[in-house]
Amino acid sequence: SHPRKMRKDNKKDEEASSGNPFANLDKTTVVQEARAFNETPINARKCNAILCKLLYLLQHGETISRTEATDTFFAITKLWQSKDATLRRLVYLAIKDLCNVADDVIIVTSSLTKDMTGKEDMYRAAAIRALCRITDSGMLQAIERYMKQAIVDKVPAVASAALVSSLHMLKKSPDVVRRWANEVQEAVSSDNHMVQFHALGLLYHIRSSDRLAVNKLVQKFGKSGLRSPYALCYLIRIAAKLVEENENGSDKSAFQFIESCLRHKNEIVIYEAASAIVKLPNITSGDLASAVSVLQLFCSSPKPAMRFAAVRTLNKISINYPQAVISCNVDLEQLITDQNRSIATLAITTLLKTGAEASVER
């Protein structure tokens, strides 16, 4: 139903675009089509198709003028009357994509606040994320109560949406978000892996200027055994930062926590711990050896990303501690012929640094 622009491109291009209803979209036409959002009753299928075209154009870098964006934004607000779930969800996407270009976007604040506190979980999380994009410091205080509730919501998507949105808001309104520390701390004990990760990340950023508080945080959660691999990886990063800043070594517990993660059952956590250890300053050869032996095991993994991760980290170690990597030379030789060229190249350069002339000749 959309008019196709005349194309002068060669045949191959036309073949490639055939069957792609989005290939030859014209922005002005799509903006005009968006007027259909004002019609009653709302034709969900038609409006869905128009919104898809608009979002597609925006994902393809099409620039939209302030007037066009504002007109479209206001037309989109009419779609709140539709009960079609997919259409409503596309509305949230469009709000997020247009809110930096259109004027007076705060017009949707009350609609989004209503959705955020409504019964439909499917809308609540998405509404929180869209609402926080259009919210400034002043308005954030108006929704503060709802945000605090959402952070400890039992629905993981809602809690994660509130936590990650708060993290974005921390840049604009640090003082408001810092007041939510209690709720955020409560969310760290969530059973959901992503909620735990998001809560720990936000809690750290709320407390990052207070060294003592960060120390306590690593001690507490290092011992309590976080269940989320992502949260554990994050805690490893915070602990490594503490160790780095505290070079006289008065606090051993942060390092002990990182080291204990080398024995975790999840390979993402094991790798995070190994790569954190090798980056630490003044590392002992014993500490280095345990990290290297973990990476050595990864070298023979059937997963390319694991071999890549291992050889890239071994390469980093070989710059300052070539001796420590010699034990992996046989494994590295195997990787010279790896079908992934990045892995092969990294293996060769690592071997050159470990000074194993014999293996290079082979």
Added chain:
Amino acid sequence: MALDLDMSSLYSIKGIAILDQDGHRILAKYYDSEVFPSQKEQAAFEKNLFQKTHKANSEIILLDGLICVYRSNVDLFFYVIGSAQENELILVSVLNCLYDSVSTVLRKNVEKKALLDSIDIAMLIMDEICDDGVIMETDPQAVVSRCALRPDEMNFGDQSVSQLGMSLLTSAKEQVKWSVFK
């Protein structure tokens, strides 16, 4: 890229892209305006990325100081791009989530035509996986259940559906029941 040295940043995803067999963008989102200030840089990066990966079936590449993990099927290429400091295995878990979520929605028909037919859901999937560079969810079942799927878009033959959100499933069953009674 000074910010990348800050390991405490939660903004670990620089971009997510789905390209076709000619390297043309189908969907893409970039989250770091310092690394990708405009469409021009994004397009140049995508072109380079596609050239270096479309024949090499090897999952991971270090390109322009960024770690890119990828997967392909028939005429589609899926990419997740992160900083060089990022844990490669975490990026792979994001990529697998993207691929598996799309695969579930397209009923394992992971190809361009099917993707274009369900482009609304594909955009929702990308949104559920990453929020402005922060990883939101890496469990494909959670992602799919959070997208506003119409009952007819759910794959009833697939085992994974039994583990989808209960509210969704119940509403879908209701619909099926009513259509039987009609």
